[in-house]
Amino acid sequence: MNIHNAQITISAVKPTQYPQTIIPEIALAGRSNVGKSSFINKLLNRKNLARTSSKPGKTATINFYNIDDTFFFVDLPGYGYAEVSKKEREKWAEMINRYLNSREQLVFTFLLVDSRHKPTADDVSMHKWIKHYYGKSIVIATKADKVKKSKLEENIEVIKKTLSLDENDTLVVFSAEKGTGADDAWGIIKNLIGCED
Ligand SMILES: Nc1nc2c(ncn2[C@@H]2O[C@H](COP(=O)(O)OP(=O)(O)OP(=O)(O)O)[C@@H](O)[C@H]2O)c(=O)[nH]1
Ligand SMILES: [Mg+2]
Numbered sequence: 001m002n003i004h005n006a007q008i009t010i011s012a013v014k015p016t017q018y019p020q021t022i023i024p025e026i027a028l029a030g031r032s033n034v035g036k037s038s039f040i041n042k043l044l045n046r047k048n049l050a051r052t053s054s055k056p057g058k059t060a061t062i063n064f065y066n067i068d069d070t071f072f073f074v075d076l077p078g079y080g081y082a083e084v085s086k087k088e089r090e091k092w093a094e095m096i097n098r099y100l101n102s103r104e105q106l107v108f109t110f111l112l113v114d115s116r117h118k119p120t121a122d123d124v125s126m127h128k129w130i131k132h133y134y135g136k137s138i139v140i141a142t143k144a145d146k147v148k149k150s151k152l153e154e155n156i157e158v159i160k161k162t163l164s165l166d167e168n169d170t171l172v173v174f175s176a177e178k179g180t181g182a183d184d185a186w187g188i189i190k191n192l193i194g195c196e197d
Contacts, residue, residue, distance in 0.1 A: 001186055001195060005068050006044045011061035013095060015102065019064050024193045025072040025105045029096070029126055030112030032056035032078025035142035038176035039112060040065060040073045043185060056081045060092065062099055071193045074099070074106070080122045100129070108134060108192050111163075115141035115155055115173065119162045127163045136168040138188055145175040 009019050028036040037050035037059055049065065051058055056078060063075040076099070077092045084092075100109060111127055113119050119127070130137045141159055144152060156173065165171060170188065174181035189195075 001068075001070075001190060003044055003068055005066075006046060006049055007066055008049070009064045009066045009072070011063050013061050015098065018062075018099075018103070019066070019072065021072075022105060023066070023069060023072055024107040025064070025074050025103065026189060026192065027074040027076055027100065027106055027109040028112060029076050029100075029109050029130075030078060030140075030142075031114070031120060031122065032081035033058075034078060034112045034114050035174075035176055036078065036112050037075055039110075039140060039142065039174065039185075040075055042176040042179060042182055043073075043189075050075050057084050062095060070195060071107075071189070072105075079126070080120055100133075108138065110138050110140055112140045112142050113159055113163075115144045115152060115159070116147055117155075118158050124163060131169075137163075137165070137170070139163065139165065139169065139171045140174045140181070140185065141171060142174050142176065144173045144180050145177040 010017055012018050028039060030036050033056035037052040040050040041047060059075055059077050065073040067073060076096050079093060109130055111130055113123050127137055141156060147155060160171065172181045172184045
């Protein structure tokens with residue numbers, strides 16, 4: 001896809017702040033620090049469009065990125081970050097759930113997991129929700145550049161098994177550092193939003 005214009009529309013904390021458009025939305029869910037914001041930046045070839053940080057908990061709001069008025073990337077706060085207070089975590093979870101469960105424009109939710117680690121209990125429940133909601137899932141295994149190739153294959157098997165992926169599910173091995181998987185991700189996105197070019 002030839003992107004001309006990608007910009008943040010709003011950082012929202014409640015539904016009244018969501019963009020009042022009917023443009024399709026693709027949301028990115030995953031553990032804090034897994035690479036959701038970096039995924040957006042890599043796909044758009046923009047270093048700092050979505051703010052990233054080596055410190056987990058960077059994205060604390062629901063950030064809507066308008067991509068050429070064709071679709072929105074919706075960058076969600078990460079879950080499972082132990083360092084923030086329980087109260088704060090619950091607030092984020094509520095904010096995420098409210099968006100995911102009620103947003104009509106939401107055409108799909110990608111699940112990002114770290115290709116170095118076994119998916120957590122939170123990842124498993126997020127994946128279950130996605131399967132229940134869409135009947136299929138798209139899992140992005142991030143930070144693939146950080147794992148040796150032989151180990152990577154092993155880890156991908158563990159991810160598939162832990163999340164119980166089946167033939168309806170798609171797993172994309174991804175690296176925001178190297179660009180691995182970016183073309184595949186674009187192919188999936190174009191398909192989801194019904195875009196030809
Ligand atoms: N080597 C490598 N580092 C990555 C990759 N993706 C993300 N990172 C790094 O991981 C850290 C976290 O990335 P973010 O994109 O901020 O993660 P996030 O999921 O948006 O995190 P929160 O906003 O806290 O939920 C940053 O230091 C990134 O540079 C990748 O594919 N390869
Ligand atoms: Mg982020």
